[in-house]
Amino acid sequence: MISSLDQPPRAQKPKRTATPAQPSLSVDDIARVKVLLPLPFPGPLDYRVPDDMVLSPGEIVVVPLGRREELGCVWDDESAAPPDFAPPPARVVEASKLRAVCTRSDAPPFPPGWRRFIDWVAAYTLAPPGLLLATALRMQVSPAPRPALGWVRCEMPPDLRLTDSRRAVLAQASAVPLTTTDLARMAGVSSGVVRGLADAGGLRSVPMAPVGSSPSPDPEFAPPDLSTEQTEAAQVLVDAVKADRFQGILLEGVTGSGKTEVYLEAVAEALRAGRQALVLLPEIALSAQWVDRFARRFGTAPALWHSDLSPGLRRATWHGVLSGEARVVVGARSALFLPFRDLGVVVIDEEHETAFKQEDGFFYHGRDMGVVRASLSGVPAILVSATPSLETLANVESGRYRHLILTSRHGGATLPSVTLIDMRIDPPERGTFLSPVLVTAMEETMARGEQAMLFLNRRGYAPLTLCRSCGHRMQCPNCTAWLVEHRARGILTCHHCGHVEPIPETCPSCGAAGSLTPIGPGIERVLEEARARFPDARILVMASDTLGSPDATAHAVHQISNREVDLVIGTQIVAKGWHFPHLTLVGVVDADLGLGGGDLRAAERTVQLLHQVAGRAGRASAPGHVLLQSYACDHPVMLALASQDFRAFMDQEAAQRRPGHWPPYGRLAALIVSATSADVADTLANALGDAAPDQPGIAVLGPAPAPLAMLRGRHRRRLLLRAPRNVALQPILRAWRARVTIPAQARVDIDIDPVSFL
Ligand SMILES: Nc1ncnc2c1ncn2[C@@H]1O[C@H](COP(=O)(O)OP(=O)(O)OP(=O)(O)O)[C@@H](O)[C@H]1O
Numbered sequence: 001m002i003s004s005l006d007q008p009p010r011a012q013k014p015k016r017t018a019t020p021a022q023p024s025l026s027v028d029d030i031a032r033v034k035v036l037l038p039l040p041f042p043g044p045l046d047y048r049v050p051d052d053m054v055l056s057p058g059e060i061v062v063v064p065l066g067r068r069e070e071l072g073c074v075w076d077d078e079s080a081a082p083p084d085f086a087p088p089p090a091r092v093v094e095a096s097k098l099r100a101v102c103t104r105s106d107a108p109p110f111p112p113g114w115r116r117f118i119d120w121v122a123a124y125t126l127a128p129p130g131l132l133l134a135t136a137l138r139m140q141v142s143p144a145p146r147p148a149l150g151w152v153r154c155e156m157p158p159d160l161r162l163t164d165s166r167r168a169v170l171a172q173a174s175a176v177p178l179t180t181t182d183l184a185r186m187a188g189v190s191s192g193v194v195r196g197l198a199d200a201g202g203l204r205s206v207p208m209a210p211v212g213s214s215p216s217p218d219p220e221f222a223p224p225d226l227s228t229e230q231t232e233a234a235q236v237l238v239d240a241v242k243a244d245r246f247q248g249i250l251l252e253g254v255t256g257s258g259k260t261e262v263y264l265e266a267v268a269e270a271l272r273a274g275r276q277a278l279v280l281l282p283e284i285a286l287s288a289q290w291v292d293r294f295a296r297r298f299g300t301a302p303a304l305w306h307s308d309l310s311p312g313l314r315r316a317t318w319h320g321v322l323s324g325e326a327r328v329v330v331g332a333r334s335a336l337f338l339p340f341r342d343l344g345v346v347v348i349d350e351e352h353e354t355a356f357k358q359e360d361g362f363f364y365h366g367r368d369m370g371v372v373r374a375s376l377s378g379v380p381a382i383l384v385s386a387t388p389s390l391e392t393l394a395n396v397e398s399g400r401y402r403h404l405i406l407t408s409r410h411g412g413a414t415l416p417s418v419t420l421i422d423m424r425i426d427p428p429e430r431g432t433f434l435s436p437v438l439v440t441a442m443e444e445t446m447a448r449g450e451q452a453m454l455f456l457n458r459r460g461y462a463p464l465t466l467c468r469s470c471g472h473r474m475q476c477p478n479c480t481a482w483l484v485e486h487r488a489r490g491i492l493t494c495h496h497c498g499h500v501e502p503i504p505e506t507c508p509s510c511g512a513a514g515s516l517t518p519i520g521p522g523i524e525r526v527l528e529e530a531r532a533r534f535p536d537a538r539i540l541v542m543a544s545d546t547l548g549s550p551d552a553t554a555h556a557v558h559q560i561s562n563r564e565v566d567l568v569i570g571t572q573i574v575a576k577g578w579h580f581p582h583l584t585l586v587g588v589v590d591a592d593l594g595l596g597g598g599d600l601r602a603a604e605r606t607v608q609l610l611h612q613v614a615g616r617a618g619r620a621s622a623p624g625h626v627l628l629q630s631y632a633c634d635h636p637v638m639l640a641l642a643s644q645d646f647r648a649f650m651d652q653e654a655a656q657r658r659p660g661h662w663p664p665y666g667r668l669a670a671l672i673v674s675a676t677s678a679d680v681a682d683t684l685a686n687a688l689g690d691a692a693p694d695q696p697g698i699a700v701l702g703p704a705p706a707p708l709a710m711l712r713g714r715h716r717r718r719l720l721l722r723a724p725r726n727v728a729l730q731p732i733l734r735a736w737r738a739r740v741t742i743p744a745q746a747r748v749d750i751d752i753d754p755v756s757f758l
Pocket residue numbers: 224225226227230253254255256257258259260261385386410576577578579615
């Protein structure tokens with residue numbers, strides 16, 4: 001975790017006026033320039049600047065490389081990464097060997113804050129900086145696209161068939177063009193309805209105004225009426241934005257206390273100062289409700305950034321951020337890499353969420369890098385949570401972060417009561433998963449016309465399929481994982497690699513017919529039970545595989561808010577920051593689920609997740625109740641949830657991690673060795689083990705087979721490096737990696753500050 005670095009990144013104020021071009025003159029009197037290429041080199045390469053060319057850092061150039069030409073970015077002479085973990089400087093190339101830059105592109109230059117961030121992240125994560133440049137470079141040189149088309153009202157064809165959902169769309173459509181997504185969201189229908197209506201001639205398409213020419217968010221549009229407690233917190237945030245320097249601030253507040261309303265005041269202040277704001281959300285499914293809230297406060301929607309954007313919108317948003325026209329961006333962690341022209345504040349909402357960690361090819365923690373982004377731009381970072389991570393609490397304790405607390409729910413709503421159901425005392429009937437205690441509470445809730453929610457963090461019908469005759473378990477051919485039955489689709493699938501096979505009629509091992517039995521529940525199975533018990537209830541399933549798009553999520557949320565649903569059954573997606581005013585009962589089907597596995601943060605994570613789910617109950621006038629089904633009611637996690645005393649729980653967690661230098665009181669890095677052959681993986685892992693650093697205070701655990709010893713057909717071994725906090729891991733890891741030859745068939749991924757230990 002970066003935020004704990006003893007030496008925080010040095011804030012350099014971005015220059016807010018254009019600097020005159022300054023070609024870097026070297027001692028040998030040849031104008032040299034560093035150019036970062038979108039390739040996996042350790043750093044930028046040196047080039048000669050032709051006499052008739054003037055270059056400034058950030059500009060895009062074409063340079064010779066071998067026998068071809070490459071696009072690159074003129075880079076700064078000095079790395080922005082702190083010396084304790086910056087890569088060693090490259091050897092200086094003799095002037096006579098330098099090749100000249102070919103041409104300078106007209107594309108807009110990359111801003112300084114962005115370049116510093118790339119340097120910093122690359123040095124910290126040991127990623128080649130050029131790879132972080134690659135996508136950005138493509139964006140930068142592709143011009144902003146022609147405006148997309150949007151829908152406006154038109155004269156109705158006389159034979160137009162009008163349904164309720166079509167009427168809802170027409171009620172929202174006007175002379176101002178709206179995208180399919182926006183119109184569907186506003187009308188609370190699916191995109192298909194909008195497209196169907198358009199195909200039938202009920203809407204006309206016109207070009208949308210380009211990003212930026214839409215009205216910019218107005219900080220005075222609809223300021224909220226804040227409570228005293230909210231006002232005080234908001235004032236601190238506003239002052240921090242005004243102070244215009246880096247500060248870490250934790251905004252902690254019970255669920256439903258209005259943290260969003262409060263931090264939007266910091267966003268408003270950045271807007272007043274004419275600057276940009278970045279709000280990171282752990283999961284983009286959350287953005288629909290967030291965008292609505294934003295629009296109510298500021299009169300217009302923010303720019304959205306996530307992997308689901310169409311290529312055109314992606315480019316338009318990129319260029320809007322660069323030109324400064326896109327004033328507020330809300331997005332997933334990748335929004336950190338947008339080229340903000342003048343960032344004024346960074347907000348990290350639900351900062352405790354592990355979804356901020358990226359573990360796919362390039363490993364980084366979105367929360368920590370968000371703090372670095374703010375710090376390098378010299379602006380405040382606001383971390384927001386009802387259940388802050390131990391990392392962030394440690395930063396508060398050491399005085400690095402300021403701490404703001406909201407103690408009560410908005411509008412007089414009370415916190416829900418939390419009760420444990422001891423499954424050893426009140427077990428469900430054979431073959432079912434809901435205790436009679438929970439079933440009764442659900443009946444009573446729905447009888448009062450209120451909504452209930454069942455939470456189970458497991459997709460599909462059953463996590464394991466077993467042969468009753470021979471005990472064979474259905475396993476993924478590519479991964480060390482059981483296949484999960486998805487009964488609705490008639491398949492067994494692997495949640496790690498996506499492998500799919502039909503559910504066999506006979507056991508593939510012993511041939512017995514009809515002997516394969518599902519073991520344990522997934523949400524499809526809970527749905528089956530709920531349908532049988534409550535045949536009249538209107539049930540909605542919310543899981544990442546049933547709600548593919550932000551669009552579908554928005555529709556589901558709309559149905560719940562509109563009371564078109566009596567019972568919600570969902571996976572972790574329902575735990576997020578939703579505000580469902582009529583929901584009063586939350587039942588957690590298996591509260592013990594996250595505790596197995598021996599992961600460093602299993603207990604912390606379970607508390608955060610379950611508290612977050614619990615926080616969905618009773619957010620308006622009617623009080624909320626939470627029932628947790630557990631076979632381990634005396635586990636510290638269950639006790640903390642029932643007593644709602646998280647500070648005591650986190651103190652215990654801290655006391656357990658501190659002596660052994662476990663994060664956040666020490667540093668970890670994981671080396672993940674993978675190869676298609678087990679032998680190659682073993683040999684390389686053993687070689688790394690033999691070459692492990694031998695330094696006092698530094699421990700190397702492993703090599704050991706990863707818990708997911710096989711993943712997507714690759715054999716995996718892990719090593720873990722643990723060091724005290726005052727040790728920078730990067731130089732040690734660089735030297736370690738350099739002592740071992742990595743064969744072409746194998747790969748070593750380095751995960752600094754690992755979150756997952758699979
Ligand atoms: N001062 C206020 N005026 C009007 N509405 C408010 C105010 N404060 C909060 N609310 C409303 O109360 C509800 C809960 O607020 P919000 O979602 O911001 O809470 P939160 O602290 O972010 O909760 P969680 O941690 O559960 O996500 C929202 O509908 C919000 O609009």
